[in-house]
Amino acid sequence: MATVLSGNAAAAWGFRLSRVQCYPYYPITPSTGCSQQISRWVNDGAMDALTINAESEHSAASQIIAAGKSVRAGTATSSKGLLYMIEVLENAAGAGVPAGIFLGNRATGAPINIWADNTDAYAMRDSGAIQLFASDAQSALDGVIQGYRIAEDIKVRLPFSVNLRGFTGTHAYEGVEIPDQKAVDSLLPSYVPLYSLFAPGKPVTYGAMLSAYPYRRHKRNQMEVLRQATAVAQKVGKEFGKTFGRAYGLFEWIGDPKADLVIALMGESASPGEVVVRHLQGREGIPGVALLKIRLFSPFPAREIAEALAKAKTKAVVVLDEGLQHGAVFPPLAQRLTTAVHLHLEGKGPRIASVIGGLGGSEVRQEHFQLMFALADNIAAGKPVRTEPYWLDIDEDPIFCESEAQVSPKLLKKWGEVWRRHERKEKYFAPIPADTHEIRIYSRAGQGAITSAVGFTGAGILSGHQLLTVPAFGSERRGAIITTDTLINLNKDKKVRSFNRAWNAVVLYDDTILYSPEHQVLDGLKEGGLLLVNTANLTTKKIRQILNASESRVRVFTVNANEIAHRIGLKHINMTMLGAFHKAYQEIPFDVAQTYYEKNVPRPRDASMEAIRQGFAQTTDQVTIKPKKESRLVTTQEFLDWRPDDHGMESWPSAVEEYQHG
Secondary structure, three states, X not given: OOEEEEHHHHHHHHHHHOOOOEEEEOOOOOOHHHHHXXXXXXXXXXXXXXXXXXXXXHHHHHHHHXXXXXXXXXXXEOHHHHHHHHHHHHHHHHOOOOOEEEEEEOOOOOOOOOOOOOHHHHHOOOOOOEEEEOOOHHHHHHHHHHHHHHHOOOOOOOOEEEEEEOOOOOOOEEEEOOOOHHHHHHHXXXXXXXXXXXXXXXXXXXXXXXXXXXXXXXXXXXXXXXXHHHHHHHHHHHHHHHHHOOOOOOXXXXXXXXXXXXXXXXXXXXXXXXXXXXXXXXOOOOOOEEEEEEOEEEOOOHHHHHHHHHHHOOOEEEEEEOOOOOOOOOOHHHHHHHHHHHHHHOOOOOEEEEEEOOHHHOOOOHHHXXXXXXXXXXXXXXXXXXXOOEEOOOOOOOOOOOOHHHOOHHHHHHHHHHHHHOOOOHHHOOOOOOOEEEEEEEEEOOOOHHHHHHHHHHHHHHOOOEEEEEEOOOOOOOOOEEEEEEEEEOOOOOOOOOOOOOEEEEEEOOHHHHHOOOOOOOOOEEEEEEEEEEOOXXXXXXXXXXXXXXXXXXXXXXXXXXXXXXXXXXXOOHHHHXXXXXXXXXXXXXXXXXXXXXXXXXXXXXXHHHHHHHHHHOOEOOOXXXXXXXXXXXXXXXXXXXXXXXXXXXXXXXXHHHHHOO
């Protein structure tokens, strides 16, 4: 049975199952949750390790090098924290220290941006470390375990990182299979130090200075062992598959084996691309299409990728980079792939275009992949291609120029001929049928909406569905309006992690959000979708009047969650709203959900269960109800001061408790 974990918590399980013995850390958004969970385990006695609250990321990296000479060591970081570590990480690679790092990928600025892209990971590409990219929480957990096995191989002995997109990966909640500890131990033996730091009988020197000749020989050897990691990663990925049923390679080819058109990329943003590939396959007039989802970025498997493209007889590749390399011809992934094709296919390989997207938390959507496949088709037909990157979602610098008036005059002068000869082929833009139901919650920060959504995710998984919950995080203050989105996969044979932003249901934890000019609650709600509102004094009829919406446009449900929670003695309305939502949205059977909630609701559990049951019982879609006097919870200073960091680990039982108590 899968356990609901965030990406951060899944990475923490990777460190725990790998029996990491020393974990120094300096918290930084969005990877903080990983270190929090490990610190909690160590404090509770569930994990036998030493944690060190370092004074900086530089110190944490220095400490994993010192510890990694004798024991298995690891840490987590992001963004500027990683940049602060890089000086030290080069020493880890040069000294052959196989320590592990989990990276919640995040933009590096300037300007300041706390959201996701791969710019931080790209900054460490020349440090000599192995770099693996995960696409979800499961592959992050599995990647940490495999990373240690690869890094500690006698042919390698280098540090490694596992990368997962910030927030939409690190803070997304989904079902994760936690491997059995004995099975992990059989795959990953105990750490064996080659030259222990604490071995007075066999003293060694670390950090010696080398003159030119031994230095260049050392660097030649260091590059060679990094190359060895490619074959070792292949071997370990296959062994992992035999043990746990989830095999991993250097990359994953998704789509037609003989694909004329390929989009290459790394990480979580491949999810909407997989939906588009399945949609386009076999459609009239469309050649073979595929995704090349690259897992091992460093060392880059150039020969293997070139051979895969040659075998498929691919004509055009569009490379999506979610990060930059200032001053380069192409960003890092496109540059490496272009070099691989040039060297190994001797000019007979596919034509290549570079696209930059997903920067600073920008969403890479399904329609973006439709655009990129249309671009690839043009390139495959021999039409000219830009020798610098295209950009997603830049109006004045579009992929296809449909109106020259919108384009920057300088760019039109530079690339006008390319734009004029490219055709936006509508056959790539057919509507994509939804394989999912999507739910949006509007709440105020501190009301516990994420907690209820995580619980609903667990109940849905128990019902046999795949669910994904992605909260929105930013610089919001206590009481600000925030959103939490949940996706329910209706096709059990295919994993879908891509939102269409077409809501089947919208939930309001506060009826004042109805009046917010910045939050139009019906935007994106499907025709005939449902709206659930926590209110003490608004009828369903009044809500429709406020929204100017007919009964056919939206089905409205109401519940007085404040009054129910206050009467039961709870400080939050989230459990009441959870029960109310089951009354309005019945795709997840309430009786099945209750079996999950009875074991897992936040404390006090009896009161939480009663709130769920009363929320279900007192939710109505009647046009006329007698308005009740509004009853609001008392706002205390404790309420205002409290700020949750990871609802899945703080409010619901921790993964330790779930694991220990079945």
